[in-house]
Amino acid sequence: MKLRSFWQFLIGTASIAFLALGCYALGDAVDQWAVALILLAAVSVLAVLFDIIPVLAAALLSALLLNIFFIDPVPNYKIYDTESVLLFFVYLFIALVNAVLTNRLRKQEKKIRDREEKAKTIKLYNTLLNSLSHELKTPIATIIGGIDTLKEIDAEILPEQRMELLAEIETAGNRLNRQVENLMNMSRLETGTLKLKRDWCDVNELIFLVIQKLPVEDTSRIRFEPDDTLPLVKLDGGLIETAVYALVHNATRYTPKQMPIEIATSYEGNMLLIDVSDSGKGIPESEKQHLFEKFYRLPNSGTGGSGLGLSIAKGFVEAHGGTVNVANRPQGGALFCITLPAEVPKL
Incomplete structure (x- = not known):
């Protein structure tokens, strides 16, 4: 602190x-009034940037320099007439008051920003808890309930019932894992620690990996025709896979x-x-601007979902210098389009 001062x-x-x-050095090109305004402006700038004590010292120095070098007789620290005395003390008063008021204003603005940031953090924290409470409690309850059932009636349960319980536990575990990954990915985006690991990627294979991650009941309704003419592209395949999965998973939630x-x-x-297109109700025009915000969910969207997927998808795509756009299809449903600048192998 002392070193900074x-x-x-x-x-x-x-x-x-x-x-x-x-x-x-400019001599008669500037008079004492112009010099006073220049020095006063400099004190104002310093008051915005620095603490109060260094600013007051600068204000006092500016008054002394104005007296010695710009008020006749020059150079001399003495003042001989009423006008010079008035100029000196009025300038000193204005400079000191300006320094104090500007410094106080800066501190007040900082307090307001801190208060707004605190309120924003609390709101974000509450939204996070509300969004994740269902997403975390439901799969945890499913896992605990399934394990308790297997432990209590394992000898009596039929093989198909056991497989059904294990499938429910697996689905709940994957749901928990997805939420943890979303939180970690959002943290990487927020803290700026996201680093791209670009490598040559087969886009068709990437899409198939996305489809394989979906629940069995959803994979059957995915329509994808691989394009064998697509070249290899250089990008972070893991991040883009996560982004595409978020769009496809979102489509499964809003499509009958x-x-x-x-x-x-x-x-x-x-x-x-x-492009990822669905057959749902589409996106209301008033909601499009909020669609990629953290924790945002469409009104009347039902239970489930933390509102992080689309925000993460947008962040990962923009980290590549690309964009994610959404539009409503004429025949109904929403169309999400990822556009990425991508290097291809040189021939």
Whole structure:
């Protein structure tokens, strides 16, 4: 703290001295009134940047330099007439008051920002708890209930019932794992620790990996025709796979059962395009601007979902310099389009 004050004192006084020297070098080109305004402006700038003590020192120095070098007789620290006395003390008063008020205003603004940031953090924390309470409690209850059932009536349970319970436990475990991954991915985006690991990637294989991660009841309604003409592209396959999965998983939640979900890929003008379209109700125009916000969920979207998937998808795509856009299809449903600048092998 003392070292910072020392450097602020040094920089502040040096700045005022430098400005005064420059004005003095101009000679009769600037009068004492212009110099007073220039030095006062410099004190105001310092008050915005520095603590109060170095600023007051700069203000006092500016008044002394104005007296010695710009109020006749020059150079002399004495003042001989009423006008000079008035100029000196009025300037000193204005400079000191300006320094104090500007410094107080800066501190007040900081308090307001801190208060707003605190309120925002509390709101985000409450939203996180509300969003994840169901997402975490439900699969945990499923896992505990399934294990208790297997432990209590293991000898009496039929093989198909055992397999059904194990499938429910597996689904719940995958759901928990997905939420933990979402939180970790959002943390990486928020803290700026996300690092791209670009490598050559087969886009068709990437899409098939996404489909394999979906629950069995959803994989059957995915429509994807691999494009054998697509070149290999250089990107972080893991991040883009996560982004595409988020869009496809979102589509499964808002598309009626048995209705198809289509995935299409293409490469045009050095850009990789990945489209995910569903057969749901589409996105209300008033909601599109909020769709990719953290924890945001469409009104009347039912239970389930933490509201992180689309936000993470957008963050991962933008980390590649790409974009994610959403539009409503003429025939009904929503269309999400990922556009990525992607390097291809040189021929």
